[in-house]
Amino acid sequence: MKQSDNLVEKSRQYLQMLCDTIPGRCVGSEGNRMATGYFSETLKSLGWEPESPAFDAIDWTSKGAKLTADGQEFSVHSSPYSRGCDTEATLIAAGNLQELEVLRMEGCIVLLHGELAVEQLMPKNFVFYNPEHHRKIIARLEAGKPAALVCATGFNPELAGGVYPFPLIEDGDFDIPSVFTTEEIGTQLLKYTGEKVRLVSDAVRIPGKGYNITALKGKNAGKRIVVSAHIDAKKGTPGAIDNATGVIVLLLLAEMLRDYNGDTAVELAAFNGEDYYAVPGQMLYISENQDSFDQIILNINIDGAGYHEGGSAYSLFDLPENMEHEAHLVFGSSHGFWEGPQWPQGDHSIFVQYGCPAIAITSEWFLHNMYTQRITHTPGDHPRIVNPEQLPAIAEAILDMIKKC
Ligand SMILES: [Zn+2]
CATH class of the missing domain: 3.40.630.10 (Zn peptidases)
Incomplete structure (x- = not known):
């Protein structure tokens, strides 16, 4: 040989x-x-x-997620590293930063779509590259205290590899539970804004180490x-x-x-x-x-x-x-x-x-x-x-x- x-x-x-x-x-x-x-x-x-x-790092698993509106089930996925949730609340929506800025979202489930969901938001503590509009969206969400987020995202291989739908949020330092889904489902969900919907995301964070x-x-x-x-x-x-x-x-x-x-x-x-x-x-x-x-x-x-x-x-x-x-x-x-x-x-x-x-x-x-x-x-x-x-x-x-x- x-x-x-x-x-x-x-x-x-x-x-x-x-x-x-x-x-x-x-x-x-x-x-x-x-x-x-x-x-x-x-x-x-x-x-x-x-x-x-060595450094500290969390692992994460999810057994799945689902959103129910008016007896109908919609396919959604837990956002990686997100906290889980089981919550029933009013669905409201925002398609851009202006809409998000005036939205009263405390205790609601917020559907993020359109301009807000075209590219993955940089993690809060990612220092190398973090555009101002990403930081604004995250800060506004944290200040608004919604119960959970549903992110309807498009196809964007530049920032998400080859994944569609891609998780808009992938951040173990961001504590509002979130799920993601396709643009198509996002459009269907818009019909239920103002109504009570139920979101279950069976996700958990597991502390661990890496080297x-x-x-x-x-x-x-x-x-x-x-x-x-x-x-x-x-x-x-x-x-x-x-x-x-x-x-x-x-x-x-x-x-x-x-x-x-x-x-x-x-x-x-x-x-x-x-x-x-x-x-x-x-x-x-x-x-x-x-x-x-x-x-x-x-x-x-x-x-x-x-x-x-x-x-x-x-x-x-x-x-x-x-x-x-x-x-x-x-x-x-x-x-x-x-x-x-x-x-x-x-x-x-x-x-x-x-x-x-x-x-x-x-x-x-x-x-x-x-x-x-x-x-x-x-x-x-x-x-x-x-x-x-x-x-x-x-x-x-x-x-x-x-x-x-
Ligand atoms: Zn690589």
Whole structure:
């Protein structure tokens, strides 16, 4: 067996472990802790000394939700991380911020639709990006003290992956119970405004822990390259492309760098929380590295790699001129990756925000279909859409880039 066949076979085994054997990698869940434990143990077996800083994170389950109006049942879903409820109250509605601002909603069930529900509202404590109109909607709702919310949302893959209807609110720090449903059902419900309706959402929050896993090799920790991938997955998806494949590339690289003792240090980082409302692992990494981002000469982040159609893509963020030249030679000329546009939704943005150059690695197909695909965050993100042969190729390209730094 050739060494490359061996790495493809390993990729298959890692993929099976992360997506099949482990029952979901959502932050705060047992599966998530199994995944970080497995990642850490595998690094140890490959001669690394991983660290596992911990943070608090809630897990969440729902046995379902239903809304009844005038004896008729409507299909609704508990919003992820929402509190549950069983409440009968008057239904009122708001389609935009002006309507919401004058609505007296205390004790009522509020139907949010139209303009208010076109895009997912950023979680209250999400600091990286939080538009003013999102914060206004949330503040107005909290001040208004409604009993519960029904959110009728459209199709918006840019902010919700491929999910429809998408949860307008996905925030464990927001305490008004909420459910979400389709635009069509929202339109039907408008007929019942002013009437009493009953909303049951059988959801519970479960407190737990999560871990980042990081490990370092090389002589000079004061000058390092961080190769990262998020290990968590959205609830309800095997998270094969998003982002078991990224984690697998880290493990392959760990094996290739087993005996690494170069001058520039290499840090492997499995971040935990990219697909979780409060991005706790990323926040923890930032607080731990607050004063040392200037030591990071490059971040290479893998997210969405290894799709079975098309090849790999690389996007460059603020590389110094000579490094940019090397990156084109390594990823473009030698390894045949496609140079994609810059895209913001990924952990590379953290490094960019802190002034570090970054390279984001993903699949060409996703960059071409970013706004129309319906795979991300759904059960369709399954190992069957992965081409395991691409993963050793990505690890080898990253290894070549490391050697140039
Ligand atoms: Zn991702």
